[in-house]
Amino acid sequence: MQPQSHRFKQNVSVALQDVQLQKALERVQEGFVDKRAAVVSTLPEFEQLREQGKAIRNHVLDNLDFYLQRFESQVQARGGQVHWAENAQQARDIVRDICKRVGAKMVIKGKSMISEEIALNDALEADGLDVVESDLGEYILQLAQEPPSHIIAPAIHKTKAQISELFYHAHQKLGYTRKLDTVPDLVNEAREVLRSRYLEADVGITGANFLVAETGSNIIVTNEGNGDLSCTLPRVHIVTASIDKVVPTLDDASALLRLLARSATGQEITSYTTFSSGPKRAGDPDGPDEYHVVLLDNGRTEMLAGAFRDMLRCIRCGACMNHCPVYGVIGGHSYGWVYPGPMGSVLTPNFLGLDEAGDLANACTMNGHCASVCPVKIPLPDLLREHRRRQFERKLQPRFARFALAAWATIVRRPRHYQPLMSMGIRILNRLGRGKGRFKSLPMLGAWTQTRDLPAPQTQTFQSLWKKQRGDER
Amino acid sequence: MSARERILNRVRAVTADKNGDDPARRIAEPPRLIRPDLGDDLVQRFGEKLTLGGGSLARVQDLQQAVVEIELFIRDAELALSLRAAPALKGLPWGDALEVSFGPSAGDDLVSVTPAFCAIAETGSVVLLSGEHSPTTLNFLPDVHIVVVESNQLVRHFEDAWIKLRESGEIPRTVNIITGPSKTADVEQTLQIGAHGPRKLHVIWIDR
């Protein structure tokens, strides 16, 4: 997709006025936050598991070359192929070439954020392929021609009425002519429509929640069973995954799975956890004839080398956005690219640059809720601050903000000048505002006073009162 | 230089000095990681967790009763007494009441019956392996998925399943850990059973 992160402020204004979106976002609290809290409270070991999860992911990053090669050799030993892509273009080309070689006409897809990151659907459709998303949320968005607004609940911003409208228009040609108004009816219709597509598809493309170096397995977790059908029925299974997804062993994967569903949906485990290791074996009555894994770098080795290494621990649970007060009122589309919320605000400037996505790093109150729920303890606020440090060094912040900061710092660093200056300023402000106790508007502070009163200073500065009091006592 | 070499070179340039755990050793002998305390009654826990995920459980004493339970469950679901079973279950005393065929599903079976590799008490999950006698399509395409588990197949944690799997030799093409029926909350966060896969998951538990 064309990045819209540079339009963040405009996107926010639109989102805050979008009544449907606001209604949809209210469901994040109940649907994710409360459920996570409930399930975590029943697992006394959860905090230890977070610490262990962090350690496992750090160990992987410290030995990434070893585990990637081990993963590759295990896939190959089981008859699969591993392809390496340095960037989105290479990854798209690898998938396109496979589809062409096998004479594919139709592709069924499980949910994959990497597929979104490399804009795979557009590329495949340009080649004349019929591409169908099978995750219900992704399917809804494909019909709406919209990007996901959440990494695990991509269509969370859509209301039932909007989905009904989309189905009504898209499914008419298939003989479904009734406008539906209940959730079961909508889900059933999608089930029927998509069922035939699974069976028709030549190629199934899925993402990866984890790649297991021990066995060369790709793990996907779903509740719908869509990813599992996508990797079982078509004759070719392609996995699109980033290089950071690898974990050492089945045991390590289990340790992280204990964190993943709890953090994501507040479930102890999803309905389906599926491990795929290569194409079907001799004698297997079903399964794909070919198995490919596309390993994508796309800037991750650069992150590994620098200050954003911790971000590569991410297991894509979405807890950070579920708990982010800002995400909770502006929704995922405001962020303007594939990854929303706190993790997106760290990742997007890494992928697209600070010139495109600089606002994201600043659109955070530093409340720390995200880091406090992150299953692998990524210090998200610190990483956002690191983006700000780079912005500051490159002088990317608005001129006025830079000037104000510099002027403030000059005074603050000189207590002997600071105190008389502030004392004088506060006396004036106090005299102006004493009657009402607050200001309805003040020059230069419109960003505050347009929607909030500004309390007036109580009296004089504490320092001058304190000095006076000490003097009186002496 | 290939993309592979360039990526791996960039990784090698920045991976830490290898003072920490040796990765080759970690794979050869996976360290014991934290395992949640499960209490003592594993069978009860399995049943509770399975039910929590939306599945159901029937406990029987032998294979004969298992077949009776399969028939009852299909009747309760108001479906025709016809099913597709994994070839591994050819030895069940199927009798005459049920119309049974064996093999993978092509999408038109309403009921499937499969064996399991093991059951996990921690999460109330059943673990199914693909293979000549246990097609994966049976786990996802039918509306009702019935899994026959024997009590001696119960393990405590995921990790115990992996120990069993490693002992059994080669990891199969597909390992499915299944915990409940197919579901979705993609429409307004409202839970709906039966998204793309089975609407019902029923475990028949044979006490040995």
Added chain:
Amino acid sequence: MNKARIGLFVTCLVDLYRPSVAFAAIKLLEDAGYQVEVPEAQTCCGQPAFNSGDFGNTREIARQVIDAFADFDYVVGASGSCIGTIRAHYPDLFENDPAWLAKARDLSAKTYELTSFLTDIASIDTVESSFRGEVTYHDSCSGLRELGVKQQPRKLLDSIDGVSVNEMQHSETCCGFGGTFCVKFPEISTRLASDKVDNICDSRAPVLLGGDLGCLLNISGRLQRLDKPVRVFHVAEVLADMADGAAIGEGED
């Protein structure tokens, strides 16, 4: 017995906006048996520069704070976010400067937010105050998540006869202040403040308390713009029985 010496970290907002909070803190600490001093060479903890990515100025300001408070047994301040900056972040600023890193760690280890110092270090479990009525409490983010301040202010409030805390929904959700965030993204900030106001009003308590003046200025400003009659005080003012004057944003008229 020699009293332990506390250096009061006033915080810039208390210094400028609400000196009564500092006087309240001094009273509470003196009542707890400590000798309290206020170093003159303090201005701000540097957080505005820090969160704007200006680490150079932050470091200089941090050095100033470290020097000003080096000689005290403890440093206490009535703000979770300023104290959080000193405790959680100062050491990170000097990762590559061993001499200053040691000093930053020393300061970090002896610096406390007021209510947690009173309960966790001074072992105070009751305070005397003539304040009466129902209050609701906003948990400021930095205090809550960087310092674990949650039960401490409630425990002290509970010890006052006739004060009860009506918990609001989502008391741990950010009010939208966020330092410079509130003027960089005023629309988002206002929306978060409005949500906070709704939760405060739903609690039906006529008084809002909190431990961070930044949040309280933001919330009271929004409450007043929306003509809500809720009065806002810093928790220290109530605990020290110094909440008999004008609340935040209240005038003489």
